[in-house]
Amino acid sequence: MQPTEIVRNYNGSDAYLAETARAIHGLLLIDLPLFTAFDSTITSTFVTQFLASITAADTVVADSAVIDQQVQRTEIVVTNMDSAKNKYNDVKYFVQKAFPNSSGTQGEFGLNDYENARKSTPKMIQFLDEMHKAAVKYQTQLVAKGFSAPAIAEIQTIRTALLTANTNQEVFKKQRPKLTEDRIKVLNTCYDFVSQINASGQLVFRNDFAKQQQYIYLPSTE
Numbered sequence: 001m002q003p004t005e006i007v008r009n010y011n012g013s014d015a016y017l018a019e020t021a022r023a024i025h026g027l028l029l030i031d032l033p034l035f036t037a038f039d040s041t042i043t044s045t046f047v048t049q050f051l052a053s054i055t056a057a058d059t060v061v062a063d064s065a066v067i068d069q070q071v072q073r074t075e076i077v078v079t080n081m082d083s084a085k086n087k088y089n090d091v092k093y094f095v096q097k098a099f100p101n102s103s104g105t106q107g108e109f110g111l112n113d114y115e116n117a118r119k120s121t122p123k124m125i126q127f128l129d130e131m132h133k134a135a136v137k138y139q140t141q142l143v144a145k146g147f148s149a150p151a152i153a154e155i156q157t158i159r160t161a162l163l164t165a166n167t168n169q170e171v172f173k174k175q176r177p178k179l180t181e182d183r184i185k186v187l188n189t190c191y192d193f194v195s196q197i198n199a200s201g202q203l204v205f206r207n208d209f210a211k212q213q214q215y216i217y218l219p220s221t222e
Contacts, residue, residue, distance in 0.1 A: 129156075
């Protein structure tokens, strides 16, 4: 069976829903005996459950916050890409110093592939791996020219950090639709309480227009 997309059951902003729900809850506390007389399921227990749904709606992660979290992960990837580019420039300097007349050896370090790698995180991850292997292979020559062993080892450290950051970013991108769906479920539950109270309120106060107007959900067109 094909899963069904979870959508909002209400109009207006999430903030309006939460605000209105609290107002309706406050009115319900005052008018509870009348509601219970009309519908025996609307009891103090119902009111407690209603409040719990409002609290959940208030505290659920906002989509804007989810976007901010994604931006943070992207910034981490960018920072690690910058580290990778800086490391490449260091390696390039010492490779050209150690092997000034060997384009083949320079090619083992990826000097002829860098332009493609610098534009793509996955390519840069692969590029760093190959560059590190070449640096280990020619470590003796590089160290002799002033490139230290710890500096060579750092190539792999930077690659690992970039790989981790990129994976975290991609996983979060995959998770976001589920986070949004969970958020909508919480808000829909709150709206279901509001909708039920408003519907019953129109009947409880069928002869009181002013009271009926208290139990309405009327978001502005934003």
